[in-house]
Amino acid sequence: METLITDIKIALGDNDDFFIKRDYLIEEEVVFLGLNTLLDITKTKTTLQKQTESLILKGKTTQLLFNLIGDVFENDTKRAISSILEGKLIIFIENTKQFIIYEPISKSINRSIEIPTNENVIQGPLNSFTEDIDTNIGLLRKQLISKQLIVHTTSTGMVQKTNVSLLYLNDKVDQKLVDNIKSLIEKNNDLEITDLQGLSKMLEFSSWDTISKFNTTELPFHASQFLKRGRVILFVNQLPFALILPNLIWDMFIVENDRNFPFPIMIAIRFLRIIGILVALIAPGLYVALVAVNPEVLQIELALSVAQSREGVPYPALVEVIIMLIVLELIIEASVRLPKSVGQTITMVGGIILGQAVVEAKLVSNLLIIILAATTIANSTLVGTQSTTSIRLFKYINIILSSLYGVLGLVTGIVLICSYFASLTTFGKSYLYLNIERKDNSG
Structure with a gap:
């Protein structure tokens, strides 16, 4: 046994929270080993004492007592070390080669179950997963x-x-x-x-x-x-x-909490999310296409209104859109990184002041601010942070193609994105698969 303890001391002895304590258990001399940052040794010993006393009153033999307390192993240094690192208590029995892995009273280092922080629930259960x-x-x-x-x-x-x-x-x-x-x-x-x-x-x-x-x-x-x-x-x-x-594409539009609403409302909400992804992908590219390449598509009154809104703007439509989109991406990223106590205030005020300033300075048009605000809102209607981040990237493809080929380039971009979605598979299941649930054909 001394060899086992020596090996463990060599592996863990440099840690200040590692302890070795000699004591008695069922009139047998034992050695307790563990990490006091993961377990409460005082409460654990009290619980262990009560447990052994109860078993003794039932007339159990010493070896059977050890087996009932925990898992008994022999000459397994690797298992003992890994168990200590997992927060278990190791009980070495003197004059034998055996040790017990005991489930101790752990210290409260895990977060309690709380409401979700990244998913808002309108009607439904509010408990969320933790790190454990x-x-x-x-x-x-x-x-x-x-x-x-x-x-x-x-x-x-x-x-x-x-x-x-x-x-x-x-x-x-x-x-x-x-x-x-x-x-x-x-x-x-x-x-x-x-x-x-x-x-x-x-x-x-x-x-x-x-x-x-x-x-x-x-x-x-x-x-x-x-x-x-x-x-x-x-x-x-x-x-x-x-x-x-x-992961399937339909997961961006469907949330189980939608079923807590009447069926027509549920359909309307999901339809709004579909509109959201279309606006997020198409609106910036459509602005570039109609302003820079195909203004003849617009009615004369609307074309004049758009031209008037861009009067004095020194950049091409592509540069104008890219600059403002990057600024919006910075605002979104800042809202994630800033402390919650000031994050929303700073990003909201900063966005409003910045938007008004760039319009008054004739650096971008009024219409573009409206387009990008609608795009950001529409992107946020989708379900899941992974999905919204991907869509934020895809809209740049449409913007670049629209600046080169106008409306035709926008249509080409949409086709390319749909083709990419269709090419994705996960363990043989297409990203566009409609229903993964197996049908029960029995009886």
Whole structure:
């Protein structure tokens, strides 16, 4: 046993929160090892004492007591070290080669379940996922009480161990999809997973895809509905959201909370989101096309009004649009990075003052400010931060093509974007797939 303790001291002894304490348990001399930043040793010892006293009163033998307290191992230094790093308490038994891995009283270092911060819920459950993977699985199990819900958890990484959990409904999912994901996780088990790029690398997704293969949600209710439609859910420890595979284009327009409204209202809301993506993609390019290349398409009164709004603007329409779009992107990025207490105020006031100043200075037209404001609002109607970011990128393709070929270039850009969407697949499922839910043909 002394060799095991020495090996652990060599591995962890440089840490000030690592402790080794000798004590007695069931009249046996033992050694406690752990990290006092992850466990409460005082409360743990009190709980352990009460547990052993209760078992002694039931007449259990010493060896059986040890087995009932926790998992007993022998001469496994690697397991002991990894268990300590995970926050477990190691109990070495003197004069033997055995040690017990005990589940201690952990210190409260996890965030409590709170309302979502990135997804607004109008009508529906308000609890959201946290950074603790076990809590997230528990939230989903509480939301979806079914014996068909299957959970597979794997520890990945060589240096930094990270748990990755795969969840699916056994009677709804395509088993080939599950098998593909499992095989890739096992194949690339040594990769470090700390973000979505790392997970994409593990699942061998292209790093140059502008559309994310994952749809993300903070809401257990939404995750449970995706499971019912035959999707799979991935949880990564320390990531406070669920990753849904595969991601489909319709996820940008459909939110399960819409079903809390009357059916006509639900359809109208989803139709508004479709209008939103069209405005976000087309409006800036259409402005450039009609101003710079095809003004003859406009009625004479409207053409004169547009020309008057651009009177004195020294730049071509393309440069004018690109400059203002970049400024808007900076404002959006600043609103994300600034502290919440001042972020909204600074970006709103800055945007208003900046917009008014550039118009009065004759650097951009009044009409362009209206177009870009409508584009930004329309882009925000889409569901999911991953989707809105992608659409923000695609509109630049339409702007450039519109500046070269006018309305024809805009149409070409839309066709290219639709072709790109049609070319995307995730484990054999097209990005444009209409319904991934399996039909139950039994009885």
